[in-house]
Amino acid sequence: MMPVPQAVHASRKLSDRLGRYLLIALAGLLPGLATLVLLSGYFQVNITQFLPVGWSDQTYYWHQILTFQKTGFQGGFYTFNEVPPRIESIHYALWGFPYPAIYGLVARVVGWETYTGIFLNMAVMAVCVWACLLLARFNGRQILLTMLALLAVSPVLMFMPTISQETFHQAAALILGWAFLTLLQGKPPQNRFFPGLMLIFFIVIALVRFSWIYLLFPFWLLLGRK
DSSP: OOOHHHHHHHHHHHHHHHHHHHHHHHHHHHHHHHHHHIIIIISOOOGGGOOSOSSHHHHHHHHHHHHHHHHGGGSOOOOSTTOOOSSTTOOSOTTOSHHHHHHHHHHHHHOOOTTHHHHHHHHHHHHHHHHHHHHHTOOHHHHHHHHHHHHHSHHHHHHTTSSSSHHHHHHHHHHHHHHHHHHHTTOOOSOTTHHHHHHHHHHHHHHHSGGGGGGHHHHHHHHHTO
16 A cells, blocks of 8 residues: 555645646636627627628638638639739638638538637637647646736737637747747757657748748757757
8 A cells, every 4th residue: 555645645746737737728718718708798799690890801711711611722713903823723812721721621520600710719729728838838827827818918819709810820829939938948849750840830820921930940040059
């Protein structure tokens, strides 16, 4: 049998670990829950009555995702001034096909209503928060501060109930934050696939918003510092 002090220590350690995992789970769900509370409680609106209108970009994103859900890469052209893209197989607008493709693939499974993108935003944000906190191995205090930041940084809750790209980019920033944190601390993952996976990640998000590619240069410099 395990000695009593060791049993107490093991039980306390297990309890602390479970408490940390519960905090991480809540942190990921927090932006979505806060959005639902604000919409249904404070603004007295039904999220399922959302329409992707208000500014043209939002309507454009929503319709491109619908196109990918229905036809994949075989839809009509989305372009400006009637100028087709140089690569004829890519029919989507100048910010590329990954964003409509990622959301459109999910839409093929769950359907695509006017409000579906909002729930996908919540899911994408939750998954990236969970990944960031687990990979960074934040302690309880750091997790609580992360939760506070997710509520206090207004663009997080401002763009969650929309079909714009911003929640996608905010979620990507969390993954990049973890990657740069490990490099700045001099503790990159001891995994030979880490550089290659991050390069693929940079390419995907840069195909959605090109300016992300600028961070690839400091990332590679920090990676080579070892």
